[in-house]
Amino acid sequence: MAGDDAVPLLAVRDVTKSFGAVAAVAGVSFALHGGEAHALVGENGAGKSTIVKMLAGVHRPDSGAIEMDGAPLVLGSPADARAAGIAIIYQEPTLFPDLSVAENIFMGRxxxxxxxxxxxxxMKAEAEELFGRLGVHxxxxxxxxxxxIADQQLVEIAKALSVDARVLVMDEPTAALSGVEVERLFAVARTLCAQGAAVLFISHRFDEVFSLCERITVMRDGRWVSTDPTADLTVDQVVRRMVGRDVSALFPKEEVEPGEVVLDVRGLTRHGVFSDVTFSVRRGEIVALAGLVGAGRSEVVRAIFGIDRLDEGEVHVDGERLPAGSPAAAMNAGLALVPEDRRQQGLVMELSIERNATLTRLGALARVGLLSGRAERRAAREWTKRLQVKYGLLADAVGTLSGGNQQKVVLAKWLATEPKVLIVDEPTRGIDVGTKAEVHRLMSRLAGQGMAVVMVSSELPEVLGMADRVLVMHEGRVTAELSRAEANEETVMFAATGQNGTAA
Amino acid sequence: MKTSEKHAGAQRADRSDVDGQRPDRRTGLGRRILVARELGIVVALLLLVAVTTVTNPAFLSAQSIRDVLLGASILVILAVGQTVVIVSRNIDLSVGAVLGLVAFATGKLFGAAPGTPILVAVLVGIALGAACGVVNGVLVAAARVPALVITLGTLYVFRGIDHSWAKGEQINAADMPSGFLRLGTSTLLGIPLLAVIALAVVLLVGAYLQSYRSGRELYAIGSEPNAARLSGIPVGRRVFIAFVVSGGMAGLAGVLYAARFGTLDATVGTGIELQVVAAAVVGGVAIFGGSGSVYGAAVGAVLLTTIGSSLAVLRINPFWQQAVVGGLILAAIGLERLLAARAANRLRGRTSHGA
Incomplete structure (x- = not known):
């Protein structure tokens, strides 16, 4: 095994990358040695994917450098990365659906x-030979x-294998694979290592990380935390380093005596996405759906609201069963969904603030089928004031507002329908700290007034600070239901990574 | 919680079993679908010819076949160029204007220098068309606006240039050398020369799209642009080349148009771009890119031309011709959706089998 003083095959030196005002990666350094598998772990949003994209030539670091064999390596495009012998297996397969499997493997080569x-x-013979090495048909x-998805991932693996990569980067490749397929993938990775290649492995499955990798680098909030030989680490230590921060006292959750059950979800199943999701939410309660990206949380709330089809299960609001697949019925029953992606799904960016804020209540505001501009403005003014939206003119396009204020407009739009159950998906993503606290205060106040709140969040501090109960999802299933007292960073993280056995 | 994990394990094992058995059957279906695309249109063409011939046996005479081939040649060449663009998930609506501009320029060229060798005139026409393609390619690459809008704009720009150049002037056959005009009427072994040229173009571009890396990359770009970028394909450059090829083909078609019809003014080729797109779509070229072939598009162009003459033979009101073409387009798109839905169903069926 290469010692620490040997020239690394690939080194990431003090790289920084910001998107707008948000620093995705700041001052991260680590080195990959030939013949070694190296794990990169961290929570959602820790900056792992940004590092992968730098190595892929998709993003260029704002500062810092990537070195190969001790010499600086400029990766200006994916073609550069390929020329340098860096192969990437992405979390989401990137195939050409219309082309044959063989063409997908050898495109451009x-x-x-x-x-x-x-x-x-x-080409066909080589593809067959590759699949032979992988042991699949x-x-x-x-x-x-x-x-x-599993077969697509196998094609990606065959692609990476076919280039005889010097550096193989795997960004959560195993999420869709079965045990046998994972073993095959690891056999391939070990073979490549034995031939002198370096492997960078990103995964939330600690058993895999510990069985494959010689070294583990932990990232948190875009920063490097530690790099240590696997032998010196335990799962507990890694988890602690991943989350290691204080739960800030910024979360002003009011104590509320929960009322009767408002939302009752039974056995929700959508094949291949989530299965058997059952929970209920009471008046005045905030229930958080925690888990890693891709665990199926957003899909569950979309299905509850009737956007996505359900294969099995039912949703009851106030004891009445909701008809499946009808967002309009869900709204009538008193449900409101603030979606994850406000630019795409929550707002019409070109329309004015007032139009956006009143879109959900056009019926109530209209008189004989015609909208009155005055009624619209009055309603918009009232809600933007209650939520303290900062804007120039109500007639300005909503796209001109900051992220936090946009989120408030989306909230205003839904709160104006006076829902019984408010479902918010990632309520504070991409919002600055000050506005975050405002959004949290607002949610807490709403719960205090008797609204039931379901919150999907990838931010652990938010989950722990706001929620009365935490449902943790892992690969489409609810793996734990934790009370406020039971929930802490470790119990949630263990359940989210499917490590329940060791949590106790 | 333990049981739920165990269940997940069982589900996985179950799924990989299914993997082991299924591929052969699915491949058979996949291949059949691919073949069905181009075969379907050939069958439609044969049916049309058969029905028309039963009504009027003269429809299958050598002369009438020659007429259809001659009539289809220019549309075939345009459809080939269009296919190169459409497989990359773009579209070129300016081909009609480019054809008109080049046709008029060819007439002007012979007016100014009657002794110009025919080959030089053809090359000049292709170069002028390709230059128009460069304009399209640069704008599409630089503006990051859908090609539909860009080429709709350049359609009017090129047509406008044509009009301001012609100023209402008309060029007649008498203004062009007879050797050049013969290009449009002469035959090779009984086959119209134009059809031979069109066939050569189809085979050449067909081989390029099927068997050359940059040709396959056009399909990759049209199939999934993001994946194409991630796999290091120079997307901008490839799309640019596709527009230059389409422009060059429109240029070639423009020269051949001048040779065939001899009468040229600034309105030549108006509206032909829609026939071209229709030929490609009817010929199985997916409008969202990634699949289809120039062979299909060429047969599509022949089919559209045949419909015209066969309706005349069948004494059906020519008014119906457009309705028939419209029906064909809808049928082609319907088939497309059907295939996609079937593929999606197979996928879903599989997952639910696992769970």
Missing amino acids: QPLGRLRRIDKAA LDPDRPARGLS
Whole structure:
């Protein structure tokens, strides 16, 4: 094994990357050695994916450098990364659905025959040989469209294998794979290591991290925390380093005596996305849905609201069963959903603030089918004032507001419908600290007034500070239901990574 | 909690079993669908010819076949260029204007220098068309606006240039050398020369799209632009080249138009871009890119031309021709959706089988 003083195969030196005012990665350094698998772990939003994108040539670091064999390496495009021998397996497969499996593997590197024509027979034979090495049976001639996620991931792995990569980066590749397939992937990774390649492995599954990797780097909030040999670490230590921060006292949750059950969700299942999700929420209660990105939380709330189809299960509001698949019925029953992506789903960016704020109540504001501008403005003014939205003119396009104020407009729009149950998906993503606290205070006040709140959040401090109860999801299932007293960073993190056995 | 994990394990094992058995059957279906795309249109063409011939046997005479081929040639060449653009998830609406501009320029060229060799005139036409393609390509790459809007704009710009150049002037066959005009009427082994040129173009571009890296990359870009970028394909450059090819094809078509019809003014080729797109779509080129072939598009162009002459033979009001073409387009798109829905269903069926 390479010692620490040997020249690393690939080194990330003090890289920084900001998107707008948000620093995604700040001053991160670590080194990958040939023949070694290196794990990169951290919570959602810790900056792991940004590091991957730098190595992929998608993002360029604002400052700092990437070095290969001790020499600086400029990765200006994905083609540069490929030329440098860096292969990436992304979390989401990036295939061409219309092209054959073999073409997907060899795109841009197809074996050539006479007149530089693509030698299709050779390409098929090479693809078959790769699948042979992986021990799977996939027809190289079939189109990629319709492949299961696991099969798509196998094609990605074959692609990475075919380039004889010097550095193999795997960004949560195992989420969709079965145990056997994971073993095969690891066998491939170990073979590459034995041939002198370096592997960077990103995963939330600690058993995999500990069995594959020689070294573990922990990131938190875009910063480097530690890099240690796996042998010196325990799962508990890693988890603590991932979350290690104080739960700030910024969360002003009011103590409320919960009332009767308002929202009752039974056995919700959507095949391949989530299954058997059951919970209930009482008046005045804030229930958080915690878990890692991709655990199925947003999908669950979308299904409750009737946006996505359900395969099984029912939703009751105040004891009445909601008809499936109808957001309009959900709204009538007193549900409100503040979506995760406010730019795409929550607001019409080009319309004015007042229009956006009143979109949910056009019926109530209209007289004989016609909207009165005055009524609209009055309603908008009232709610923007109650939520302290900072704006120039009510007629300004909502796109001109800051992220926090946009979020308040979305909240205003839904609160104006006077819902019994407010569902918020990532209520404070991309919002500055001050506004965050305001949003939290608001949610707390609403619960105090008897509203039931369901909050999907990837931010642990927010979950722990705000929620009366925490439901933790892992790969489409609820793996733990924790009371406010039971919930702490470690219990939630263990459940979110599917490590319940060791949590006790 | 333990039981739920165990259940998940069982579900996974179950799913990989399914993986082991299924691929062959699915491949068979996948291939059939691919073949069905181009086969369907060939069958439609044969049916149309058969029905028309039963009514009027003269429809299958050598002369009438020659007429159809001659009539289809220019549309085929345009459809080939259009296919190159459409597979990359773009569209080129300016081809009609480019054809008109180049046709008029060819007439002017012979007016100014009657001794110009025919080959030089053809090359000049292709170069002028390609130059228009460069304008389209640069704008699409730089503006990050859908090609539909860009080429709609350049359609009017090129047509406007054509008009201001022509100033209402008309060029007649008498203004062009007879050797050049013969290009439009002469035959090779009984086949119209224009059709031979069109066939050569189809085979050449077909081979490029099927068997060359940059050709396959166009399909990759049209199939999933983000994945194309991540796999290091120079997306901007490839799309740019696609527009230059389409422009060059429109230029070639413009020269051939001048040779065939001889009468040229600034309105030549008006509205032909919609026929071109229709030919490609009917020929199985997916409008959202990523699939289809120039062979399909070429047969599509022949089919559209045949419908015209066969309706005349069948004594059906020519008014119906447009309705028939419209119906064909809807049928082609319907087939597309059907195939997509079927693929999605197969995928869903699988997942639910696992769970």
